[in-house]
Structure formats: C-alpha cells, structure tokens
Amino acid sequence: MPDPLYFCELLPNIKQVSVSIESEDGEIPSSVGLHPSKRALTVRYGTRTTHIMLPTPVDSPSITLPPAKTYRLSASQTYLSAGEYDVLSDRVQDPWDASFLSPWSSFCCVACTTTIVPRGRIQKWKNLPSEHWADMMDLWHCHKPHNKDGDSEGSRYSGVGRIVAEHTVGLVDPMYFLLRKEDCDNTGIEQTGSNEAETVICQLCNVPLGIVDAKADGVRLMKWSLSLGLGSLKYNVDEMLDSYTLPQWLSAHLQYLVDNTGQRKFLIKPGASILSQQHLDGSGERTEEVCEGLHIWVFNPNTLVTRSEKPTPTRAVKVYYQKLISKEELDGLGDIETVYLPRIIHNRFERLLEEVNTSLPKELRTWAGSWKGGWLERF
Incomplete structure (x- = not known):
C-alpha cells in the first residue's frame, strides 16, 4: 500500500498549521502521534507507519492525537518569533533587479543555453517603474495640465513620458527586460501579422523568448525564458547559470499585482504580453474576442507548505x-x-494549476462549489 497523500499549510494569521491526510482507500489512521521534534506527525495504519513533515513546529498539549484525516494544530510560538521563521516568511526581493545586475551579467536561453545577451553588452541596468505609473499621475496631480481649449491633458502622460529602450541600457521589470534589439544576439523575429506584437525567438531552438515592444522601440525578454550567467569578464572560464522555475516567476507576478493594485482577484487571459497595449496573441486572434481565461484568487500571498512530494x-x-x-x-x-500572459505561458499556467490541484487530498481540491484549490512555489 503506498504512503498516504498529505498537504500541510501554515496559516500565519491565526498561527495554526492545517494538516490534511488521505490514504488510497480513504482509511482513517489507526493512531496519530506528535514526533518528539514537534516537526512531524507519526501516522499508523495498522502495522504500517509513515511520517508527515510539518511546515513549522507545533505546540500540542498531548503527544497522542485522536485519529482523523484533518487537523488544526497550534504553530509553535517560540518558532514563529525566532529568526529561522523570519528568514522563511519575510518578503524576498525578486531576483534579477537592477541592483543585482552589472556589466558582467549575461543571459542565455533557458532551454538550450545559447547566449542571448553577452557579457559586457549592457553597461547599465535600471529598474522600470510600475506600468500603471502614467495612469497614477492623473490621480496624484491636484491641478492637471490643460490645453488651450481648457481640456485636461492628464490622460496624455503616457504619451509624454513613454519609456523607450536605450542602446547598452537594460530596463528591468519584475517579469521582463526591455532592451534594444541590436543588444541581443542569436534571436529571431516570428511574424504574427499586421498590427500585432511579434514574437522574439531563440534562433537555435525556436523557443519564444519574449515580444517586440514597438511602442518602446525595443524587445521584451521574459525572465522565465532566460538563465543568468554568473561568470566574469576577467576570466575565460565556463560560467555557471542561474535560473528559476515558471511557478516562481508567476507567483512573483501575482504578488506584484496584489501590492500594486490592492486587489486579490484577477482575470488571466492569453495575450501578447503582460499588460500589453495590444492584447493580441500569436494566432492573429484578438484577445478580446477569446472567450476564455483563468479567474485567480490570491488567497494567501505568503505561506509555508509541506506535501507528500x-x-x-x-x-x-x-x-x-x-x-x-x-x-x-x-x-x-x-x-x-x-492580466495578459503570452498564450504558451497561459496554457502552461493552466496545466500547472491542474497538476497541483490533482496532487492535493480530495477535500482540498474544491472550495465553495466552483473554486479549485492550488498553490505556487515562490521565491
């Protein structure tokens, strides 16, 4: 008989650990006990014993727990106030921002390691403001500029202050780099039709790397399509590569949206790019006409989990x-x-959520009838 499926989650607001256990035949454990370390439960099904690891130590008045499939245990107050938990729970700075990068930084295709941005090509890295910054200017000003007819020109900030890619300068967004096309090597352009955002691809493996941002006179290279070279211009050695998973980048983007919009629910649709002005996908079909999407509710933007896998x-x-x-x-x-994601990423996001959902104990897979449960690993 295989080991039981389990999923444990720290509920930081109420300082509890939620535990869900599911055996293959739905059997309730014959006995459940708290491990002396208080970091695990010892679960027995007859003569078979298994251990369930917890995301944090727990406090329990008894070492023996009543046999059940679900538990709510008090998280250890000592642990929650300790530095070890602070390291795990504190907001982690999104990787690859301008302060982390230097002229020695290089980027490769994550699929085939072909060099896309060579070392020494980008001399300066700058963080981009929020893509909503021009809209917010209209709210911040008490006295908006007016034209000669007396009409407000607040809506024209985005045109006046549009961001343009610069040669040898890398502009850094939480999800992408905005670069001049000539600063990138081994890339090609995949035509998608008139008035549509064209796709930037790796010339060697044809994997999509980003899109052409005609409005900014540059290209957007999505971070999840790249690996960062950790070598040095001073030494002619094989450089190590640093990369992150798609779930980590997607969870960071959801966190970014929560922080910048004050909302927790979003509609994720297939489109040319994140927050693209054109909202077109590579098939030539306008996104507004595509009647599909993922309704996402960011229920808890920062938690700790343990699971069977x-x-x-x-x-x-x-x-x-x-x-x-x-x-x-x-x-x-x-x-x-x-929120618009490139169609290939949107489809991978959907498959990822479905895979995560089916890996959960059955009672956690649905909530309130129409919602499916899921989670994304984060930085």
Missing part, C-alpha cells in the same frame, strides 16, 4: 482558481483587473 518547508502562494470558457462567465466577473 516535497516534505521540506516551501514558501508558497495559495490560490483558488476557476477556468472560464464563455463570454457570459467573463462578463459575470464585472470590473476586474485583467
């Missing part, structure tokens, strides 16, 4: 989601922040 504590974003496939469902959401 990975018993060590993992930083995660807990989400609920709904797959929407009709115009009526999309219209029923009302006024909601819409």
Whole structure:
C-alpha cells in the first residue's frame, strides 16, 4: 500500500498549521502521534507507519492525537518569533533587479543555453517603474495640465513620458527586460501579422523568448525564458547559470499585482504580453474576442507548505482558481483587473494549476462549489 497523500499549510494569521491526510482507500489512521521534534506527525495504519513533515513546529498539549484525516494544530510560538521563521516568511526581493545586475551579467536561453545577451553588452541596468505609473499621475496631480481649449491633458502622460529602450541600457521589470534589439544576439523575429506584437525567438531552438515592444522601440525578454550567467569578464572560464522555475516567476507576478493594485482577484487571459497595449496573441486572434481565461484568487500571498512530494518547508502562494470558457462567465466577473500572459505561458499556467490541484487530498481540491484549490512555489 503506498504512503498516504498529505498537504500541510501554515496559516500565519491565526498561527495554526492545517494538516490534511488521505490514504488510497480513504482509511482513517489507526493512531496519530506528535514526533518528539514537534516537526512531524507519526501516522499508523495498522502495522504500517509513515511520517508527515510539518511546515513549522507545533505546540500540542498531548503527544497522542485522536485519529482523523484533518487537523488544526497550534504553530509553535517560540518558532514563529525566532529568526529561522523570519528568514522563511519575510518578503524576498525578486531576483534579477537592477541592483543585482552589472556589466558582467549575461543571459542565455533557458532551454538550450545559447547566449542571448553577452557579457559586457549592457553597461547599465535600471529598474522600470510600475506600468500603471502614467495612469497614477492623473490621480496624484491636484491641478492637471490643460490645453488651450481648457481640456485636461492628464490622460496624455503616457504619451509624454513613454519609456523607450536605450542602446547598452537594460530596463528591468519584475517579469521582463526591455532592451534594444541590436543588444541581443542569436534571436529571431516570428511574424504574427499586421498590427500585432511579434514574437522574439531563440534562433537555435525556436523557443519564444519574449515580444517586440514597438511602442518602446525595443524587445521584451521574459525572465522565465532566460538563465543568468554568473561568470566574469576577467576570466575565460565556463560560467555557471542561474535560473528559476515558471511557478516562481508567476507567483512573483501575482504578488506584484496584489501590492500594486490592492486587489486579490484577477482575470488571466492569453495575450501578447503582460499588460500589453495590444492584447493580441500569436494566432492573429484578438484577445478580446477569446472567450476564455483563468479567474485567480490570491488567497494567501505568503505561506509555508509541506506535501507528500516535497516534505521540506516551501514558501508558497495559495490560490483558488476557476477556468472560464464563455463570454457570459467573463462578463459575470464585472470590473476586474485583467492580466495578459503570452498564450504558451497561459496554457502552461493552466496545466500547472491542474497538476497541483490533482496532487492535493480530495477535500482540498474544491472550495465553495466552483473554486479549485492550488498553490505556487515562490521565491
């Protein structure tokens, strides 16, 4: 008989650890005890024993627990106030921002390691402001500029202050780099039709790397498509490569949206790019006409989890989601922040959530009828 499926989550607001256990035949454990380390439960099914690792130590008045499939245990107050938990729970700075990069930094295709941005090509890295900055200017000013007819020109900030890619300068967004096309090697352009954002691809393996940002006279290279070279211009040695998983980049983007919009629910649709002005996908179909999307609820942006597949504590974003496939469902959401991901990434995101959902104990897979449970590993 295989080991039971389990999922444990720290609930930081109420300082508890939620535990869900599911055996293959739905059997309730014959006995459950707290391990002396208080970091695990010892679960017995007859003569068979297994251990369930917890995301944090717990405090329990008794070493023996009543046999059950679910538990709510008090997280150790001593541990929560200790430095070890602070390291795990504190907001981690998103990697590869301008302060982390230097002229020695290089980037390769994550799929085939072909050099895309050579060392020494970019002399200066600058962080980009939020993509909503021009819209916020309209709110910050008490006295907006007016034209000669007396009409407000607040809506023209984005045109006046548009961001343009510069030669040998890398502009850094949490999700992408904005560069001049001539500063990139081994890239090609995949035509997608008139008035559409063209796709930047790796010339060697044809993997999509980003899009052409015609408005900014440059290209957006998505961070999840790249590996960072950790070598040095001073030494002619094989350089190590640093990269992160797609779930980590997606969870960082959700956290970024929560921080910058004050919202927790978003509609994720397939489109040319994140927050693209054109909202077009590579098939030539306008995204506005595609009646599909993922309704995402960021339920807990920062938690710790342990699970059957990975018993060590993992930083995660807990989400609920709904797959929407009709115009009526999309219209029923009302006024909601819409986020566009390249179609290939949108499809991978959907598959990722489905895989995570099926790996959970059955009682955690759905909530309130129409919501499916899921989570994303985060930085």
